[in-house]
Amino acid sequence: TLLQEEKEKAARERAARIARNKAAREERAAKEREIKAAREKEAEAARERAAKATREQGRGGSTGEGEKGDAVVAQKSETPSGLPGGGLEKGSAVQEGGGVRDSQRDSGKKVQSPTIKAGKYGRIEEQRGRLIHPVPGHGRRRPPGMFFQAQPATPVRAVYRGQVVYADWFRGYGLMVILGHGHRAFSLYGHNQRLLVNQGDWVNEGDKIAESGDTGSLEGVPGLYFEIRHHGKVENPLQWLAAGG
Numbered sequence: 655t656l657l658q659e660e661k662e663k664a665a666r667e668r669a670a671r672i673a674r675n676k677a678a679r680e681e682r683a684a685k686e687r688e689i690k691a692a693r694e695k696e697a698e699a700a701r702e703r704a705a706k707a708t709r710e711q712g713r714g715g716s717t718g719e720g721e722k723g724d725a726v727v728a729q730k731s732e733t734p735s736g737l738p739g740g741g742l743e744k745g746s747a748v749q750e751g752g753g754v755r756d757s758q759r760d761s762g763k764k765v766q767s768p769t770i771k772a773g774k775y776g777r778i779e780e781q782r783g784r785l786i787h788p789v790p791g792h793g794r795r796r797p798p799g800m801f802f803q804a805q806p807a808t809p810v811r812a813v814y815r816g817q818v819v820y821a822d823w824f825r826g827y828g829l830m831v832i833l834g835h836g837h838r839a840f841s842l843y844g845h846n847q848r849l850l851v852n853q854g855d856w857v858n859e860g861d862k863i864a865e866s867g868d869t870g871s872l873e874g875v876p877g878l879y880f881e882i883r884h885h886g887k888v889e890n891p892l893q894w895l896a897a898g899g
Contacts, residue, residue, distance in 0.1 A: 678874075679874075682868070682874060686828065686869050686870070689829060689847065689848070689869060690823050690829075694823075777836070777837050777839075778814045778816075778835040778836070778837065778839045779837065779839065779884065781814060781894075782893065782894050783893065783894065783895075783896065783897075784896050785813040785814055785894050785895050785896060786811065786813055786859060786860060786895070786896060787802070787813070787895055787896070788802065788810050788811055788812075788813055788841075788843060788878055788880050789802045789804045789808050789809070789810055789811070789866055789877075789878050790804070790808070791803070791804065792898075793880070793891075795890070795892070796879065798881060798888035799842070799879055799880050799881035799882075799888065799891060800879075800880050800881075800891045800892065801877055801878070801879050801880070802866075802877050802878045802880065803875060803876070803877040804866045804876060804877045804878055805866070805876060806847055806865070806866060806867050806868070806876045807847060807848070807865045807866065807867070808865065808866040808878075809862045809865060809866075810831075810843050810846060810862065810863055810864040810865060810866055810878055811859075811860050811861060811862055811863065812833055812841070812857045812858065812859055812860065812861045812863050813833075813841050813859065813894075813895070814833075814835050814841065814859050815835070815856075815857065815858050815859050816833035816834050816835040816836070816841070816856075816857060817833065817834050817854070817855070817856050817857075818831060818832070818833060818834075818851045818852060818853050818854060818855040818856075818857065818863070819832050819833065819834040819840070819853065820832035820853060821849050821851050821852055821853050821855075822849075822853075823869075823870075824844070824870070825870065826870055827842075827844035827845065827870050827879065828844060828845045828846065828867070828868070828869025828870025828871060829844075829845070829846040829847065829848070829849050829864070829867070829869045829870070830842065830843065830844045830845075830846065830870075831843045831846065831849060831851060831863050831864050833857065833863070838884065838885045838886065839882075839883070839884050839885075840881075840882070840883040840884075841880070841881065841882055841883075842879075842880065842881040842882075842883065843863065843864055843878060843879070843880060844870065844878070844879035844880075844881075845866070845867055845868055845869055845870055845871050845876075845877060845878060845879050846864040846865060846866060846867050846869060846878070847865055847866065847867020847868070847869055847876075848864060848865040848867070849863070849864050850862055850863055850864055850865070851863045851864070866878045882894050
């Protein structure tokens with residue numbers, strides 16, 4: 655009958671949609687595995703470079719950010735509690751002061767405490783309500799942070815000067831960058847498809863640090879997840895970012 659034919663047609667269409675969605679998920683998972691493998695290789699090379707630089711520094715004396723005589727404020731115990739927090743299973747991140755580890759893959763990386771030239775650049779809290787947007791657009795709240803929907807490979811920019819304290823894969827956040835701005839302030843950038851910085855790098859406001867994507871996203875919507883953490887607490891990013899981008 656006509657009714658039976660319509661039911662069979664609807665069932666076939668539903669089965670086809672399920673198959674397409676499954677194929678899309680498998681393709682996305684394969685892409686994430688490929689990106690993850692590439693980042694692991696890149697991270698290993700970065701660790702080797704850092705070790706070499708440390709050895710050379712030990713032979714040739716100190717170098718780097720503090721050499722120019724500017725006032726350097728060393729922040730102790732900078733790692734915010736539960737970083738990155740929000741939506742992660744218990745035990746995904748280690749305790750305050752101990753850094754961050756992916757509970758699926760023990761990368762051995764830790765969040766490092768940055769040193770900031772406070773006299774020259776000031777405190778990030780002085781720029782509350784005036785920080786640039788990490789990607790174009792207004793974004794929407796996704797507690798504890800916010801989400802900016804954006805085309806894949808959209809440039810992700812640092813909202814303020816700081817040091818890269820984490821740049822790697824983190825479960826639930828995909829490829830993620832965390833910047834330390836000193837004075838227990840951090841900004842977090844998740845779901846990227848490509849990272850353009852390594853742990854230990856210094857960046858200025860507006861520098862390109864990643865390209866947006868959908869890695870680690872359950873929704874599969876390309877964009878950027880963004881957080882601001884200050885004194886160990888996740889704060890509403892809208893109170894920190896400039897109105898209108």
